[in-house]
Amino acid sequence: MSSFYEWEPEGPSVKTEIPGPKAKEAIAKLDKVFDTRSLNMLTDFTKSNGNYIADPDGNVLLDVYAQIASIPIGYNNPALHKAAQGDDFINGLINRPALGNFPPHDWAEVLETGILKVAPKGLNQVFTAMAGSDANETAYKAAFMYRRQQERGGPNVEFTEAEMESAMNNEVPKGRKELSILSFRTAFHGRLFGSLSTTRSKPIHKLDIPAFDWPQATFPHLKYPLEAHAEENAAAEKKSLEEVEHLILNYRVPPCAVIVEPIQSEGGDNHASPAFFRGLRELTRKHNVLLIVDEVQTGVGATGKFWAHEHWDLPHPPDMVTFSKKAQTAGYYFGNPELRPNKPYRQFNTWMGDPSRALLFRAIVGEIERLDLVNHTAKVGDYLYGKLEALAKKYPGQFDNLRGKGMGTFIAFDNPRRDEFLKRAKAFGVNIGGSGVSAVRLRPMLIFEQKHADILLEALEGIVTTWDKDLGKGGKWPL
Amino acid sequence: MSSFYEWEPEGPSVKTEIPGPKAKEAIAKLDKVFDTRSLNMLTDFTKSNGNYIADPDGNVLLDVYAQIASIPIGYNNPALHKAAQGDDFINGLINRPALGNFPPHDWAEVLETGILKVAPKGLNQVFTAMAGSDANETAYKAAFMYRRQQERGGPNVEFTEAEMESAMNNEVPKGRKELSILSFRTAFHGRLFGSLSTTRSKPIHKLDIPAFDWPQATFPHLKYPLEAHAEENAAAEKKSLEEVEHLILNYRVPPCAVIVEPIQSEGGDNHASPAFFRGLRELTRKHNVLLIVDEVQTGVGATGKFWAHEHWDLPHPPDMVTFSKKAQTAGYYFGNPELRPNKPYRQFNTWMGDPSRALLFRAIVGEIERLDLVNHTAKVGDYLYGKLEALAKKYPGQFDNLRGKGMGTFIAFDNPRRDEFLKRAKAFGVNIGGSGVSAVRLRPMLIFEQKHADILLEALEGIVTTWDKDLGKGGKWPL
Numbered sequence: 001m002s003s004f005y006e007w008e009p010e011g012p013s014v015k016t017e018i019p020g021p022k023a024k025e026a027i028a029k030l031d032k033v034f035d036t037r038s039l040n041m042l043t044d045f046t047k048s049n050g051n052y053i054a055d056p057d058g059n060v061l062l063d064v065y066a067q068i069a070s071i072p073i074g075y076n077n078p079a080l081h082k083a084a085q086g087d088d089f090i091n092g093l094i095n096r097p098a099l100g101n102f103p104p105h106d107w108a109e110v111l112e113t114g115i116l117k118v119a120p121k122g123l124n125q126v127f128t129a130m131a132g133s134d135a136n137e138t139a140y141k142a143a144f145m146y147r148r149q150q151e152r153g154g155p156n157v158e159f160t161e162a163e164m165e166s167a168m169n170n171e172v173p174k175g176r177k178e179l180s181i182l183s184f185r186t187a188f189h190g191r192l193f194g195s196l197s198t199t200r201s202k203p204i205h206k207l208d209i210p211a212f213d214w215p216q217a218t219f220p221h222l223k224y225p226l227e228a229h230a231e232e233n234a235a236a237e238k239k240s241l242e243e244v245e246h247l248i249l250n251y252r253v254p255p256c257a258v259i260v261e262p263i264q265s266e267g268g269d270n271h272a273s274p275a276f277f278r279g280l281r282e283l284t285r286k287h288n289v290l291l292i293v294d295e296v297q298t299g300v301g302a303t304g305k306f307w308a309h310e311h312w313d314l315p316h317p318p319d320m321v322t323f324s325k326k327a328q329t330a331g332y333y334f335g336n337p338e339l340r341p342n343k344p345y346r347q348f349n350t351w352m353g354d355p356s357r358a359l360l361f362r363a364i365v366g367e368i369e370r371l372d373l374v375n376h377t378a379k380v381g382d383y384l385y386g387k388l389e390a391l392a393k394k395y396p397g398q399f400d401n402l403r404g405k406g407m408g409t410f411i412a413f414d415n416p417r418r419d420e421f422l423k424r425a426k427a428f429g430v431n432i433g434g435s436g437v438s439a440v441r442l443r444p445m446l447i448f449e450q451k452h453a454d455i456l457l458e459a460l461e462g463i464v465t466t467w468d469k470d471l472g473k474g475g476k477w478p479l
Numbered sequence: 480m481s482s483f484y485e486w487e488p489e490g491p492s493v494k495t496e497i498p499g500p501k502a503k504e505a506i507a508k509l510d511k512v513f514d515t516r517s518l519n520m521l522t523d524f525t526k527s528n529g530n531y532i533a534d535p536d537g538n539v540l541l542d543v544y545a546q547i548a549s550i551p552i553g554y555n556n557p558a559l560h561k562a563a564q565g566d567d568f569i570n571g572l573i574n575r576p577a578l579g580n581f582p583p584h585d586w587a588e589v590l591e592t593g594i595l596k597v598a599p600k601g602l603n604q605v606f607t608a609m610a611g612s613d614a615n616e617t618a619y620k621a622a623f624m625y626r627r628q629q630e631r632g633g634p635n636v637e638f639t640e641a642e643m644e645s646a647m648n649n650e651v652p653k654g655r656k657e658l659s660i661l662s663f664r665t666a667f668h669g670r671l672f673g674s675l676s677t678t679r680s681k682p683i684h685k686l687d688i689p690a691f692d693w694p695q696a697t698f699p700h701l702k703y704p705l706e707a708h709a710e711e712n713a714a715a716e717k718k719s720l721e722e723v724e725h726l727i728l729n730y731r732v733p734p735c736a737v738i739v740e741p742i743q744s745e746g747g748d749n750h751a752s753p754a755f756f757r758g759l760r761e762l763t764r765k766h767n768v769l770l771i772v773d774e775v776q777t778g779v780g781a782t783g784k785f786w787a788h789e790h791w792d793l794p795h796p797p798d799m800v801t802f803s804k805k806a807q808t809a810g811y812y813f814g815n816p817e818l819r820p821n822k823p824y825r826q827f828n829t830w831m832g833d834p835s836r837a838l839l840f841r842a843i844v845g846e847i848e849r850l851d852l853v854n855h856t857a858k859v860g861d862y863l864y865g866k867l868e869a870l871a872k873k874y875p876g877q878f879d880n881l882r883g884k885g886m887g888t889f890i891a892f893d894n895p896r897r898d899e900f901l902k903r904a905k906a907f908g909v910n911i912g913g914s915g916v917s918a919v920r921l922r923p924m925l926i927f928e929q930k931h932a933d934i935l936l937e938a939l940e941g942i943v944t945t946w947d948k949d950l951g952k953g954g955k956w957p958l
Contacts, residue, residue: 070577125512
């Protein structure tokens with residue numbers, strides 16, 4: 001099978017330990033002005049191509065982390081290079097509009113041929129944003145305004161003096177309850193103050209940062225392999241839905257919306273069944289609570305559908321779907337016109353997104369369609385998953401809780417020495433990320449092919465069969 | 480005096496009412512998918528040049544609003560056009576890094592020759608962000624973590640189990656007080672949940688959105704002309720500082736930081752004296768409260784200094800300075816190394832800014848330096864202010880509370896029929912914005928010259944001498 005893009009290297013090439021001498025020098029320089037403690041790999045993007053990421057020491061790794069799941073169709077993709085040279089693109093970049101006040105004359109067309117061309121079924125409008133966090137937070141704002149509008153008696157009821165005064169004092173009017181957003185334990189929805197209040201992934205994300213008194217329900221903890229735990233898993237999902245309903249009805253700060261990831265990504269690649277999500281949709285509709293699906297990490301093809309929630313076969317679409325990462329732009333989709341607040345300037349900010357990034361997404365969508373990359377990813381994912389199942393059998397305890405079957409390349413497994421696993425992966429020519437406490441998460445690009453899967457599989461086998469080899473000392477690095 | 484850029488039109492040209500027929504058609508189309516109720520003017524950016532903004536009906540207006548104060552050096556600036564075609568620029572665009580994990584090998588150099596080249600005195604580090612709201616919110620996060628670290632006994636003291644558990648439940652550990660950010664009445668610091676909690680500009684920004692119980696102090700309400708009210712104004716500033724101190728010592732949720740705009744911009748162009756800000760710096764230092772200066776709107780030259788707080792002659796720099804808008808990128812500067820949290824991944828997100836936008840800022844800085852635009856703006860501002868003073872005398876009640884003397888082109892005045900004033904300005908060939916309840920705010924670009932000031936002044940005089948003329952009906956539009 002030939003590559004989508006012929007400019008890619010044949011395979012990884014590890015020449016020095018990582019970071020090598022040149023990277024170390026650059027990191028020391030950078031650290032003086034920019035915190036480098038979370039640095040994974042100093043990158044030479046000019047030498048990175050397709051599925052391969054390069055560093056200044058000449059190391060080239062197969063990249064199945066892809067800038068935390070946000071590179072869609074490869075480094076230095078020629079189609080994006082061409083798009084970036086377009087007059088419309090440069091125009092959007094150097095004349096950045098305040099989109100709510102001064103939209104470009106062709107903004108409708110840009111949206112319709114890009115962001116809205118791939119809108120989830122049933123959702124035909126968009127509010128554009130800058131990144132996943134503010135996509136979620138603006139969706140929350142829409143949810144709060146929608147619910148209060150209902151309480152008030154509709155969009156035409158004017159705000160009272162008491163409401164306006166209390167808002168200026170950061171209070172709700174006397175006699176009215178605060179409202180909340182319900183999220184799930186181990187969820188990740190961003191790190192600004194509102195989104196972080198719904199994020200429940202790790203203490204390090206939340207420590208010392210004030211948060212709202214918002215409720216969290218337990219996400220079902222599925223056991224693997226799924227076939228062997230069908231009953232238990234169904235019970236866990238039922239229990240989770242019951243908890244959601246209990247919190248909707250009883251939490252001291254009643255939720256006006258539930259936000260959920262199709263696959264909890266940062267929190268450890270936690271899956272639930274389509275039936276669970278259909279139940280959640282039913283439940284939220286029953287109680288007049290909005291359902292926001294956070295597709296920041298799952299969206300744009302990696303699960304073998306353009307949007308992961310297409311796997312659920314919902315009878316009614318989510319109320320809002322948020323996106324970012326591989327879209328290279330961000331925002332939320334919605335369908336109900338009442339999710340537009342009743343007055344202008346309630347949902348507003350200076351830039352409200354970025355037209356040049358909307359054009360980039362359009363070019364990405366063009367390549368996804370031209371190369372049929374969503375179906376491609378479904379197929380490559382099936383191939384990869386099958387091979388990983390075999391590896392898991394061959395090396396018990398090394399590829400635990402393999403998950404993501406039928407979900408494209410959105411695959412993960414647990415390894416008891418996960419952090420070391422990820423570090424050693426580089427010596428085997430592969431850049432991989434983790435999620436949660438013990439998951440190795442595979443998050444390749446949409447141009448990841450069977451031949452890349454084979455390279456990855458060989459590296460994974462290498463990692464788990466050489467635990468005793470010293471990588472760091474005595475010149476044994478690279479292996 | 481010749482233009483900086485020869486591609487500019489000679490002057491405004493108003494051919495139809497605004498919106499004209501073509502704009503109306505495009506707006507109707509856009510409104511189906513994107514809320515247009517806050518639309519000011521549908522813009523043809525391909526035909527906008529320098530200080531002039533164009534629309535699809537062939538109207539060309541002198542733009543002293545500049546995308547809500549965020550276009551620095553003119554539409555379709557050739558220097559930015561050239562920068563956008565650079566290999567480094569395209570590379571940053573199409574290979575967007577997760578900057579905290581995989582910074583580009585030349586990121587230190589990009590920062591040092593751009594964002595950090597113009598760092599405020601005393602602040603030599605930066606955390607990069609996407610827009611003003613998250614620049615402020617990440618600064619707040621740094622402030623909270625800093626203060627808790629002090630309470631804990633320093634960066635080496637580990638988190639307790641109780642702290643980690645309570646954080647996951649959106650609580651502070653038992654026996655510890657919540658902390659807050661103190662802001663000023665009529666301030667604007669953004670519209671996400673944390674930043675909106677410090678924003679106190681208008682009810683429409685805040686209604687129905689949950690907010691933290693954070694304190695607000697009264698911003699001194701200066702009376703104009705300043706010379707005639709020196710004593711009163713000094714008293715108002717003293718009172719404001721006393722209120723700040725009282726809130727620091729007594730508010731039920733103690734502030735760990737104070738955030739302030741050098742000139743309250745969205746809130747109505749409210750100024751205070753350098754002495755007030757020096758007092759605020761002294762007070763915050765005395766009580767171990769951080770001072771965050773929000774230069775999102777005031778920064779990057781418009782006040783005749785690169786940063787507006789340079790006007791204050793502070794003995795100690797602010798702890799953090801946030802920026803966005805005319806920088807075309809965003810973030811916060813800081814100096815104290817302890818403002819880096821004690822562990823990696825505490826201040827982190829996927830993109831953490833945008834390298835291509837950092838390169839754009841570098842190109843902007845290059846043009847500002849080449850053309851000495853900060854000093855230029857100081858001079859043009861003085862010229863404009865002098866002429867406005869004369870207009871104010873000539874037309875009593877039309878240019879009330881003229882303010883911004885010596886602050887470059889960052890000038891505003893009140894008009895009793897402000898909204899109508901702004902609307903009529905378009906008929907006179909000028910695009911102007913408002914702020915607060917009654918302010919007309921001038922926010923021209925840094926390439927605004929004396930000749931543009933003359934065109935603006937003629938238009939302003941036209942507006943206030945033709946109130947009785949009908950613009951909207953009977954074909955009298957344009958005048």
